[in-house]
Amino acid sequence: xxxxxxxxxxxxxxxxxxxxxxxxxxxxxxxxxxxxxxxxxxxxxxxxxxxxxxxxxxxxxxxxxxxxxxxxxxxxxxxxxxxxxxxxxxxxxxxxxxxxxxxxxxxxxxxxxxxxxxxxxxxxxxxxxxxxxxxxxxxxxxxxxxxxxxxxxxxxxxxxxxxxxxxxxxxxxxxxxxxxxxxxxxxxxxxxxxxxxxxxxxxxxxxxxxxxxxxxxxxxxxxxxxxxxxxxxxxxxxxxxxxxxxxxxxxxxxxxxxxxxxxxxxxxxxxxxxxxxxxxxxxxxxxxxxxxxxxxxxxxxxxxxxxxxxxxxxxxxxxxxxxxxxxxxxxxxxxxxxxxxxxxxxx
Amino acid sequence: xxxxxxxxxxxxxxxxxxxxxxxxxxxxxxxxxxxxxxxxxxxxxxxxxxxxxxxxxxxxxxxxxxxxxxxxxxxxxxxxxxxxxxxxxxxxxxxxxxxxxxxxxxxxxxxxxxxxxxxxxxxxxxxxxxxxxxxxxxxxxxxxxxxxxxxxxxxxxxxxxxxxxxxxxxxxxxxxxxxxxxxxxxxxxxxxxxxxxxxxxxxxxxxxxxxxxxxxxxxxxxxxxxxxxxxxxxxxxxxxxxxxxxxxxxxxxxxxxxxxxxxxxxxxxxx
Numbered sequence: 001x002x003x004x005x006x007x008x009x010x011x012x013x014x015x016x017x018x019x020x021x022x023x024x025x026x027x028x029x030x031x032x033x034x035x036x037x038x039x040x041x042x043x044x045x046x047x048x049x050x051x052x053x054x055x056x057x058x059x060x061x062x063x064x065x066x067x068x069x070x071x072x073x074x075x076x077x078x079x080x081x082x083x084x085x086x087x088x089x090x091x092x093x094x095x096x097x098x099x100x101x102x103x104x105x106x107x108x109x110x111x112x113x114x115x116x117x118x119x120x121x122x123x124x125x126x127x128x129x130x131x132x133x134x135x136x137x138x139x140x141x142x143x144x145x146x147x148x149x150x151x152x153x154x155x156x157x158x159x160x161x162x163x164x165x166x167x168x169x170x171x172x173x174x175x176x177x178x179x180x181x182x183x184x185x186x187x188x189x190x191x192x193x194x195x196x197x198x199x200x201x202x203x204x205x206x207x208x209x210x211x212x213x214x215x216x217x218x219x220x221x222x223x224x225x226x227x228x229x230x231x232x233x234x235x236x237x238x239x240x241x242x243x244x245x246x247x248x249x250x251x252x253x254x255x256x257x258x259x260x261x262x263x264x265x266x267x268x269x270x271x272x273x274x275x276x277x278x279x280x281x282x283x284x285x286x287x288x289x290x291x292x293x294x295x296x297x298x299x300x301x302x303x304x305x306x307x308x309x310x311x312x313x314x315x316x317x318x319x320x321x322x323x324x325x326x327x328x329x330x331x332x333x334x335x336x337x338x339x340x341x342x343x344x345x346x347x
Numbered sequence: 348x349x350x351x352x353x354x355x356x357x358x359x360x361x362x363x364x365x366x367x368x369x370x371x372x373x374x375x376x377x378x379x380x381x382x383x384x385x386x387x388x389x390x391x392x393x394x395x396x397x398x399x400x401x402x403x404x405x406x407x408x409x410x411x412x413x414x415x416x417x418x419x420x421x422x423x424x425x426x427x428x429x430x431x432x433x434x435x436x437x438x439x440x441x442x443x444x445x446x447x448x449x450x451x452x453x454x455x456x457x458x459x460x461x462x463x464x465x466x467x468x469x470x471x472x473x474x475x476x477x478x479x480x481x482x483x484x485x486x487x488x489x490x491x492x493x494x495x496x497x498x499x500x501x502x503x504x505x506x507x508x509x510x511x512x513x514x515x516x517x518x519x520x521x522x523x524x525x526x527x528x529x530x531x532x533x534x535x536x537x538x539x540x541x542x543x544x545x546x547x548x549x550x551x552x553x554x555x556x557x558x559x560x561x562x563x564x565x566x567x568x569x570x571x572x573x574x575x576x577x578x579x580x581x582x583x584x585x586x587x588x589x590x591x592x593x594x595x596x597x598x599x600x601x602x603x604x605x606x607x608x609x610x611x612x613x614x615x616x617x618x
Contacts, residue, residue: 067447069616092449099447103440107362119353120455121448161444 020200026075037224050215093122096167102158106147132160151178236307240283245302354462383485407501422519430523434533515566521603568592
């Protein structure tokens, strides 16, 4: 926890002591499009760090820079306490990574793929290959050709490949992709166990619920810049959501009643037919919400409170969609009317 | 060394290895046996055909012709093979996996090519052995003598011819390797390589004095004993002396590997 509490100070001063990974002023452009715009990340040692951002925010570009696949136009990277520059490939001997989709020789088996991959980079024992096949639950299919694998099995093998050299720092890009629920739980447990051993796990994802249950620290980026970083609990402590259910015909009256407690922009009818309203207040205000409604003669038939990373994410990223390059969704209304699309439309 | 042997193990199990070798040997055996089987079915106008069959199937001269056939057709196949191996490293993303493990990009590519070189050497020797067996069968079918099989002076010169042939084929493989690396794709690399092969042949009609320095022409000239040679695509072109051609083969080989290495080292690996 001490490493986590030091994160704010490290970011503010630019210091990188006690950090497993730090970037300062990272810049990267693809042609005229700026993918990273002065990114400052501070990843403490021994935590699961959730790296969040909307599509096109620069998550994968960051992962590519951190694994030496591409080179930044500016800024610095410090990895495991030492600078990581172009040509410092040996620093990656202590790092495991799964960037984008897992990649293998389709005509080789899982076991052969891991063995041949182990021939590159840091030396790995053949015993380690067997351990990892067991860890990711692929022992039974280890001699089957990878071309016959499902996406989830390839993902499991990709995670095994990232763990080959028993890395101190593990970087995973959307590791839950294609995994079944049991696989997601197993992966989460594995990553938590690695962090408990003192290793640092850097997970890029857009699955907020997954990050919420797995990460100790999160960093949220938008348009290539860090917009918030810190221990998840601290961030969420200011980001409560209280959900209250009233009779559907009383939804409007209930919202009007709650305005003194929360500004209108923090009040949302989430399901009018069922009578659900969301109030963005810290969770300790649930009692006030109930009391206020009751005082107005509106009785809640349901009340839930909790913290919500999604709300924080949308607030910090402005609910923005892609910043270009990865496609965009447009509002249905815009499609029907031909009017300009609102949030979520590519710029 | 572990990366080199890993590269070789990967090639040993790769379908492209068997397909390429199978096509080369299959075509070779088919042609040689067919020539032997039909050599006696000549009519009055086919005296030249029978003479050609006799040249192909009479040892020790057959050694040279069979080796030329392997080097000629094998060069095209080696170019395609080199392109397939290099291109797949990009298409399948396996280069990316090695780079994220801290492997040197240049070392990885050069050792991958070195394993291709070993595989090609084995392929040439095996193909030559099969060709000789097919030649003997063809000669028997045609009723030609095989007494020249054990000609010591020819057999003594074979290792040198095989070595030169290997270097020539390796140069053609390196060309495909470099093209596919630049294209970052198997299919694009193979397509561009084949276009280059036939383009060189086509250009020899208009620019024979330029084409004789081009990679496929110098590869053929390096293993040739005559003054004219079969260039890319099968066209006959004026060729360089064998020693000079061999030097140029080495230059093309090093140049191709240099281009592939530099490109890989500088490339942004995405996708």
